[in-house]
């Protein structure tokens with residue numbers, strides 16, 4: 532399920548703040564983690580940025596990022612609407628800044644932080660290998 536891309540900035544700003552839960556990319560990541568036998572908690576609000584998946588004991592966290600809202604660099608889904616373009620560029624920049632701040636805080640607390648982009652789910656074998664490689668070192 533792709534996030535909708537409404538053209539009304541006020542409505543869109545509201546939607547961007549509410550991170551979507553239980554989206555297809557998140558379900559795909561959950562299935563991979565389970566298949567790797569990795570225990571996790573969902574939507575961990577006690578950690579910076581409320582990671583989608585985290586294991587506090589093993590100290591890793593995963594953010595599943597929508598390519599549009601979080602403006603994945605060089606991704607074809609990271610488009611900028613032609614109407615209200617300045618607003619949108621500011622909005623995406625603010626999202627990126629917030630993401631970076633959460634990642635920095637977690638890394639400072641000794642967490643291994645992984646960002647999984649929505650488009651990576653299109654290549655599940657590659658994603659599985661990446662998660663396995665990154666998390667097996669700490670799991």
Ligand SMILES: [Zn+2]
Pocket residue numbers: 598603606607608648649650651
């Ligand atoms: Zn992407």
